[in-house]
Amino acid sequence: VxxxxxxxxxxxxxxxxxxxxxxxxxxxxxxxxxxxxxxxxxxxxxxxxxxxxxxxxxxxxxxxxxxxxxxxxxxxxxxxxxxxxxxxxxxxxxxxxxxxxxxxxxxxxxxxxxxxxxxxxxxxxxxxxxxxxxxxxxxxxxxxxxxxxxxxxxxxxxxxxxxxxxxxxxxxxxxxxEIPKMIEDVLKCEPAVKRVARDFMNAQDFLFLGRGPMHPVALEGALKLKEISYIHAEGYAGGEMKHGPIALIDEKMPVVVIAPKQPHVAYEKIIGNIEEVRARGGKVIAVIDEDDTHAVTLADHVIRIPAATALLAPVVATIPLQLLAYHVAEMRGNDVDQPRNLAKSVTV
Ligand code: F1P
Structure with missing residues (x-):
């Protein structure tokens, strides 16, 4: 990068x-x-x-x-x-x-x-x-x-x-x-991402949650999944979950919670989101720091990412979500480079 x-x-x-x-x-x-x-x-x-x-x-x-x-x-x-x-x-x-x-x-x-x-x-x-x-x-x-x-x-x-x-x-x-080194490190999460992709490739819907700097990452994770895997996905700010999307959660719903410990991510609050999802039977896929010891005990799957400074954390946290969309799409037999109905630049 x-x-x-x-x-x-x-x-x-x-x-x-x-x-x-x-x-x-x-x-x-x-x-x-x-x-x-x-x-x-x-x-x-x-x-x-x-x-x-x-x-x-x-x-x-x-x-x-x-x-x-x-x-x-x-x-x-x-x-x-x-x-x-x-x-x-x-x-x-x-x-x-x-x-x-x-x-x-x-x-x-x-x-x-x-x-x-x-x-x-x-x-x-x-x-x-x-x-x-x-x-x-x-x-x-x-x-x-x-x-x-x-x-x-x-x-x-x-x-x-x-x-x-x-x-x-x-x-x-x-x-x-330090970005090139961080990207090399984050790519080590690929085997974990593939396991998640294998488990959820037939899901009907996905929810992505993130707070503060992880909110746009959640939106982007959902968009990538929609674009190339054709699975319905929504990205939400964690604090918005109780204002509607919580109604969607059941045991069939995988929820990707992006929860690195960052200054403006409100880690304790996002842990609260994980607990709310679990209480409703939803499956939690947590994207967490390498040294996280708390979220890991609550999630069904974890994807670990290297620690990054606050303003670089979105770059690092996005990579596993792009990989997730890629692997799900490939497992479903989609053409990841030429997704249906999309144009490279929308000129109309
Ligand atoms: C904007 C955009 C892309 C999307 C798709 C359609 O393109 O929405 O983000 O992935 O390719 O167009 P751009 O203005 O960034 O070229």
Whole structure:
């Protein structure tokens, strides 16, 4: 993941240099709001990006479904920055929303994987994820590189706005250089993921639960499963379970609970979710830290992931869920690269 970003974004003493960054420090300091516009997987990375940018650069961030944005009368001002997130850079709804925000006076930044794509042509600044082409239709490495790109962007904006010290920025950047090792480590979970896939490949429905930074991971886990295995899946914030989805839980329902011990994940609360699922006979698949000793006693299956810093935890926690969707789809005999009814870039 980090390799794919090298060359386009350079890390140095407490700063991030993006090739072709043109937005002045004055303009960045004057920003009053960021509006993230995206669809599908890219929208999920936007939700994770909101937490990163708000925490490091202290700017309010709204994450909008690009497919809805232009059908209302959004409030856009000249001190707003619109960020389009898109693997392809061509998704029609995201492009239309981006143009709409631009026409209403917002500054524009595109976080895309394809240079020269429509969104990068509209943008004042492009942050290129440089992940290489997605072989399949469903976004996978685009998602993880978007998370890293958003993290770097949050550090950059934090430095430019003076909300992040050189020392703190350097610590973030150092943690980013640990990604390749963390990814190698997390891939060791594959045998455990395959066992889960084998046990639940015929399930009718799946539920994914996560809190805080694991909420977008839960949404993405559910979307990947839908996209390539055609199993109905819902991703929910853990705290929302009692507001509806709890009615769905019975002994036939596998529930993937993403529960690493992270500052904003509310571990004790997510343990509460696990207990609620178990009390109703649901099957718990817990994604937990390597050294977890509590959740492991409650879950039917565990998938262990290496410890990561708070802002990198979503990258690490996503990998087993992508693998789960992949293995379930393959066991069901689906074409994982060309799922039915999906297009690589939705241009209509
Ligand atoms: C957005 C997206 C993908 C999804 C599928 C359809 O694409 O919803 O997230 O996996 O390929 O399109 P993009 O704007 O990120 O290219």
């Amino acid at each position: 980090a390799d794919t970003l090298r060359g386009r974004m350079m890390l140095s003493e407490g700063d991030v240099h993006f090739e072709g960054w043109t937005m002045s420090p004055e303009k960045v300091k004057a920003l009053t709001k960021i509006t993230i516009l995206a669809c599908g997987t890219s929208w999920h990375s936007g939700i994770a990006g909101k937490a990163m940018i708000e925490s490091l650069a202290r700017i309010p961030v709204e994450v909008e479904l690009a497919s809805e944005f232009r059908y209302r009368d959004p409030i856009v001002e000249s001190t707003h920055l619109a960020i389009a997130i898109s693997q392809s850079g061509e998704t029609a709804d995201t492009l239309a929303a981006f143009k709409e925000a631009k026409a209403r006076g917002a500054s524009t930044l595109a976080l895309c994987n394809v240079i020269g794509s429509a969104m990068t042509r509209e943008a004042e600044v492009t942050v290129l994820t440089n992940a290489g082409p997605e072989i399949g239709v469903a976004s996978t490495k685009a998602f993880t590189t978007q998370l890293v790109g958003l993290y770097l962007l949050a550090v950059k904006l934090g430095r430019m706005r003076g909300t992040l010290s050189v020392k703190a920025a350097q610590e973030h950047l150092t943690s980013l250089t």
